[in-house]
Amino acid sequence: MNRNLPTLTPEITEAFQPAVLEVIRNSIAPTANDQEFLLFAHKAASYGLDPFKNEIFFIKYGSQARIQFAAEAYLSKAREQEGFIPPDTQMVHENDEFKIAMNKETKQMEVVQHEIGFPRGKIIGAYSVAYRDGYPPVTVIMDIDEVSHMFTGQNKDNWNKWTSDMFGKHVQQRALKKQYGLSFEDVTITQNDVPQPVTQARKDITPNQEQLEPPVEQHVLTRADELREVINTKLKQLGIKTKKALKEYLDKNAPNIDPETATEAEMVGLIELLDLNIEMLTTQTSNNDDLLE
Structure with missing residues (x-):
């Protein structure tokens, strides 16, 4: 059954056809109310992000909803920037010859040596170099200990199976964010149903008793x-x-x-x-x- 769509902003109308919006609402944001869906669609349209490519997510939990931007959003928007050059993202293994050093001119840490041989051993770190024509490269380097909780948490099986993919996206996102000045802020939507301070007094209806009971204060x-x-x-x-x-x-x-x-x-x-x-x-x-x- 199709649901009526809320009044749309010009950005939404320009970015998405009505039939596409219907699919987004029914398949990607089925739990959203009108205002939540309007904000989700507006964010996607304003940033030019594609919900079908997992660049932006809608998640509902209890009385709160959240609009989240995925790692793919950073790469998608970086591609649109002038001077875009694909980033170089690599895993560092325990048997690799790997060295980093401070660039005296840029005052930034840079990879100065990364040579591999076999067997490479376990992954111990990762780095991503975000390039841009006319700008100095931006390098982000992470030790695997910084994401160690991912390997023991609820999703540990997937992290152990696709370590390179997940770790790479994480470090690449940080590098692109710095190089291209990208900033997507997740949005939390809370329903405006927080009770206001109310003091109630009621009269005891016991015969021959006119005294009022102590005020009953609602929790805020x-x-x-x-x-x-x-x-x-x-x-x-x-x-x-x-x-x-x-x-x-x-x-x-x-x-x-x-x-x-x-x-x-x-x-x-x-x-x-x-x-x-x-x-x-x-x-x-x-x-x-x-x-x-």
């Missing part, structure tokens, strides 16, 4: 409460549903955060980490679907 969610709700929702998305699993996750990824005493800044940082994990999980799931075709 604080900023910390809201952040904890977001964190709990994201943990469930990653399959972390027990205290033991939470402790293992925090011990490996955020050992300095105590759930009972975490500050708002610490909780925001944890949310960003969880978003990265969810994005990588979503991207990997998409890759798996492609491999099965």
Whole structure:
């Protein structure tokens, strides 16, 4: 059954035909309400991203929805920039001859030697060099320890099987972001249903008693409460549903955060980490679907 589409922005109308929008809504964002779908479609249209190519995702959880930009979005938009040159992304194995050094002119770390032989051994790192005509190269180098949590988390089987692909996309995204000035900010949509402070007083109807009972104050969610709700929702998305699993996750990824005493800044940082994990999980799931075709 077709659903009526909300009033569309000019950007959406120009980017997508009505029939295409119908498919996007029914297959890619079936749980979105009108306003959520409008924002999702507008973001995709404004940035020129293709939901069918997994460049942008819509994810709904509870009363919140999230619009996420995939690693493919960075490569797609970099291709449109003047002077685009394909990036060079490589894995570094334990038996490779690999050296990096500081470029005295640019003050940036650069790969000065990378020679391989066989057997190469296990992957121990990765780097991506984002080139652009008329600009100095931008190199991002990562030790595998920086993504170690991916190999022991819920998606560990896929990370161990397609390490090169997933690790490469992750480091390449960072390099393209720096070289081409790309910045896609994920959007979290929260329904405006947070209760407002209300104090209610009611009269006891017991005969011959006119005294009013003490006011009954409704609970109001604080900023910390809201952040904890977001964190709990994201943990469930990653399959972390027990205290033991939470402790293992925090011990490996955020050992300095105590759930009972975490500050708002610490909780925001944890949310960003969880978003990265969810994005990588979503991207990997998409890759798996492609491999099965």
